[in-house]
Amino acid sequence: MISEKDVKYVASLSRIHLNEEEAKPLAKDLEKILNYVAKLQKLDVKQIAPTSHVLPLNNVFREDIVRPSLTQEETLNMTVDKMNGSFKVPKVIE
């Protein structure tokens, strides 16, 4: 059972604000999705190695070589709020 509380908790983890009206139907939807996926639980997968990547590739490296970075100006142009060469955000500690 997915409760409204579960929905709100998951939403808060993703910083999504939901009101009561939005949370209620989402609980039902989520439950449907989970029930659907739960069918997989019934399969016997003991003999199958877990897939950790869909591409048949491994060991893709880069060498330890320094490449040019963006300038401070280029970087800070991506934010609306800056101060002293830094990104300015609401204070995160009390």
Place this chain on the structure above:
Amino acid sequence: MPDEKKQFETVIGLEVHLQLKTKSKIFCGCKNTFGGEPNTQTCPVCLGLPGSLPVLNRKVLEYAIKTGLALNCKINSFIKFDRKNYYYPDLPKAYQISQYDSPVCYDGFVLVPQEKGEEKKIRLTRAHLEEDAGKLMHDHNANCSLVDYNRTGTPLLEIVTQPDIRSAQEAYDYLQILKLTLQYLDVSDCDMEKGSLRCDANISLRVMGEEKLGVKTELKNMNSFKAVKSALLFEERRQEGILQSGGKITQETRLWDENKQMTFTMRSKEEAHDYRYFPDPDLVPFVIEEKAIKGIAENLPELPFDKCNRIKKEYDLSDYDAWVLVGSLETADFFEACAKLHRNYKSVCNWISGPLLQEANARKTGISGLKIEPKRFVEIVKKSEDGSLSNLGAKDVLKQALCSDKSIEQIISEKGLAQVSDDATLEKIADEVIKANLSVVEQIKSGDEKPLGFLVGQAMKKTQGKANPKKIGEIIKRRL
């Protein structure tokens, strides 16, 4: 009423975050250096811009394997990277690339030297790779936080112990030997002040003899090994106070306040720990061949424990002496270079662990930062042994030698530091002193030997400290 105080056992586990000193970051080509202007060492990858793709730095994996092997870990043959999801402004992607269930290294241990040549084994759960986050500064006037993303993507190796540590001192000793090992490996600067080595601690108490672990608190914000020790000692007392009075420990993160020397509950807007790890689809997995591990193992340097044991045996030194010498790689190297030139190893060791390291510490450099090479150093040691320099004189010559390229002979003659040891000169001085202090001489002759020191002092004064004190003492005694 009998005192019903319970006996508690302290249980500590440590997490060390180690910045690896590669040239570039873990997943992009940005410079991996400390102290640049804010936000000048970032790119689309470490800023997490849409469409950018991280690619693992080969050297980072090599350093992780190297460290793992030195810490007696097993190396996973298959590793992958996972996303650890949380929102915090120092994390531009809102997830940290880390390793969840396939760390590079697992099941290791560190031997911590104890008194009397014994050692304690601290087991390691794992050591995994991850990327560092940015740096936050808090502006109290502007009521905002400022973010510098230069540090984002710095390669980190997180080394996690089992809860095997039983005291704050043991935690301190573990950190010392871990740091020394890492310095020998040359994989990190290990500088806590610059944040290239950071340590968080978990601590709980349980009634002595009990198996089950008590409720733990996590301690953060310790900026030196000493601070780790102080924080653990404080927290041990705090928890014991609560438990003795029948209270309960709250599981929480506490911050160490260096000024107040106390821990405080961390108040932060960081979310509860629910990281929803999942494999990072941007990075493919890695298969580590046995051959590659072997290649790295064969190239491991001699590590502190082995070096200490070898030096002890090879040069017939005590456990204590050997540990002082292996306390840094360059000290050990300097000693061995000197030992090739002079076979009085104990004397060489004493001169290094005493005067030389004192000078190095006073200047806040290592021995390599001092302007002296084994050849001139050994010359000073020899001259103090054969009496041509007094102990003080030799120390003086050493000081002079550290700030010039002059030969030892030249320094001695320029400063007039040569010790007078030839009999004729000393006998003449002895006679003079005796003549000038006849009443003292009488006293000695009547059986009171105490004023003999006074006469030697007078002789030293006469020669501006250059007389060989042992020799002049003998001569005066003979002449009385």
